[in-house]
Amino acid sequence: MTDLPQAEGGCGAGNERLAAQAAAAGNAELMARFKADYPVGPHDKPQTMCPAFGALRVGLRMRRVATVLCGSACCVYGLSFISHFYGARRSVGYVPFDSETLVTGKLFEDVRAAVHDLADPARYDAIVVINLCVPTASGVPLQLLPNEINGVRVVGIDVPGFGVPTHAEAKDVLSGAMLNYARQEVMAGPVPAPISGRSDRPTVTLLGEMFPADPMVIGAMLAPMGLAVGPTVPMRDWRELYAALDSKVIAAIHPFYTAAIRQFEAAGRAIVGSAPVGHDGTMEWLANIGRAYDVSPDKIASAQNAFGPAIKGAIAGAPIKGRITVSGYEGSELLVARLLIESGAEVPYVGTAAPRTPWSAWDKDWLEERGVVVKYRASLEDDCAAMEGFEPDLAIGTTPLVQKAKALGIPALYFTNLISARPLMGPAGAGSLAQVMTAAMGNRERMGKMKAFFEGVGEGDTAGIWQDTPKLYPDFREQQRKKMEKAAKLAKAEEMI
Ligand code: SF4
Numbered sequence: 001m002t003d004l005p006q007a008e009g010g011c012g013a014g015n016e017r018l019a020a021q022a023a024a025a026g027n028a029e030l031m032a033r034f035k036a037d038y039p040v041g042p043h044d045k046p047q048t049m050c051p052a053f054g055a056l057r058v059g060l061r062m063r064r065v066a067t068v069l070c071g072s073a074c075c076v077y078g079l080s081f082i083s084h085f086y087g088a089r090r091s092v093g094y095v096p097f098d099s100e101t102l103v104t105g106k107l108f109e110d111v112r113a114a115v116h117d118l119a120d121p122a123r124y125d126a127i128v129v130i131n132l133c134v135p136t137a138s139g140v141p142l143q144l145l146p147n148e149i150n151g152v153r154v155v156g157i158d159v160p161g162f163g164v165p166t167h168a169e170a171k172d173v174l175s176g177a178m179l180n181y182a183r184q185e186v187m188a189g190p191v192p193a194p195i196s197g198r199s200d201r202p203t204v205t206l207l208g209e210m211f212p213a214d215p216m217v218i219g220a221m222l223a224p225m226g227l228a229v230g231p232t233v234p235m236r237d238w239r240e241l242y243a244a245l246d247s248k249v250i251a252a253i254h255p256f257y258t259a260a261i262r263q264f265e266a267a268g269r270a271i272v273g274s275a276p277v278g279h280d281g282t283m284e285w286l287a288n289i290g291r292a293y294d295v296s297p298d299k300i301a302s303a304q305n306a307f308g309p310a311i312k313g314a315i316a317g318a319p320i321k322g323r324i325t326v327s328g329y330e331g332s333e334l335l336v337a338r339l340l341i342e343s344g345a346e347v348p349y350v351g352t353a354a355p356r357t358p359w360s361a362w363d364k365d366w367l368e369e370r371g372v373v374v375k376y377r378a379s380l381e382d383d384c385a386a387m388e389g390f391e392p393d394l395a396i397g398t399t400p401l402v403q404k405a406k407a408l409g410i411p412a413l414y415f416t417n418l419i420s421a422r423p424l425m426g427p428a429g430a431g432s433l434a435q436v437m438t439a440a441m442g443n444r445e446r447m448g449k450m451k452a453f454f455e456g457v458g459e460g461d462t463a464g465i466w467q468d469t470p471k472l473y474p475d476f477r478e479q480q481r482k483k484m485e486k487a488a489k490l491a492k493a494e495e496m497i
Helices: 015-037 052-061 073-085 099-104 106-118 133-137 167-188 213-225 238-246 258-266 278-292 297-317 333-342 358-369 380-390 399-407 415-419 434-441 444-454 474-496
Strands: 065-070 126-131 152-158 203-207 228-233 249-251 270-272 323-328 346-352 373-375 394-397 412-414
Touching: 015 133, 052 065, 052 073, 052 126, 052 167, 065 073, 065 106, 099 106, 106 126, 126 167, 152 167, 167 238, 167 258, 203 213, 203 238, 203 258, 213 228, 213 278, 213 297, 228 238, 238 258, 249 278, 258 270, 270 278, 278 297, 278 333, 278 358, 323 333, 323 380, 323 415, 333 346, 333 358, 333 415, 346 380, 358 373, 373 380, 380 394, 380 399, 394 399, 394 415, 394 434, 399 412, 412 415, 412 434
Parallel strands: 065 126, 126 152, 203 228, 203 249, 249 270, 323 346, 323 394, 346 373, 394 412
Antiparallel strands: none
């Protein structure tokens, strides 16, 4: 274990204190940028997995890119565990540290040495170094790393849990940093063409991770307008960054890519929000993309006519009946809710951990016109309260919400694995959710039986494995509560001195 004065920080500590510490250590500008890009809401500290996972995942999925973490050993353990759990195919680099190397600045020298050791142009196009909470709070200056070594690009980013609220937005931090690097390269001179070649038609870059078939479906829908689908950001290859920047229109399918959008706007690109989901969403999106590319109204109409009836038909053929609450941290929650409503479901509530940005405004308006409560930066508590209040036939959400729903006997589905892993766009998306939703809602009776069977077992203070019948100590609990209250009051009074 490291012996760090700062290691008491991180996910469990006061975000404000860590942010102040980072600002004092030379990261004031970075903290101000995070505050503007990722405004916090009710949950200003991670309620999901460590946010840095988003950036790590983006780095690990790229060909010929090495990703190195700089942070506390416990954080790195968790991050490498989860990245391999999600099927990472390469190693996670790590520069360890202790109090001495952190305080004396030797840690920065260690990071620099590690980057020099790794910088083999035969193996890598780029090396990504990610500062986690403690090095960010301590001001380890990754911006002082060389820009490139032996032709291998070096991209250093800070992704602290006290500045980047969700792992979704951490994907944006790295995507934005790489787009910025690539944009400077483009401005400096010619760059290589993407491995997949260049399209002979104008392209639309897609922003946001999506089901692999979705970009193909979108490409087919763009074809009648004389357009083609471009790369998807986050990208899989460095050269795709150039192609992404080359598209004149960027589709912000996921609306939280603020730093990436800043780079596209700096390159003079037009941004179109929302996505081609369901009938209304697809018709509106095709029109907006067409207009952004100055496509003639009759070509826009021909794209709409080619796909509108097929989408309507697919939706009508796979109706969803029942009340469903939707919540998650992927950024596509509003899109899923639109599709569910068009499919016939009653959706009273959508909670997303993502912040409100202009790129989901159409979806928000569409949903609110239909009486849906839309909550940005929703906390787990918001999502659970909505589920308990609306008593849905099905709750879609994150793992803890699904757990709670099941304990209440409400059928539930995990958003990330079961909803994000399905096509959503155009005719392929219409109808793709019905089977899994209907099957889950059909489980209500079984859930009720299970709830009755397990009633009172392993709940609250009696949860876990016991050798004996657990004894409750309400007096002790009360004593502890009072102690904690007293300590909190004392801490508050000390803060005010
Ligand atoms: S790096 Fe991640 S796991 Fe570590 S303290 Fe920060 S938020 Fe928590």
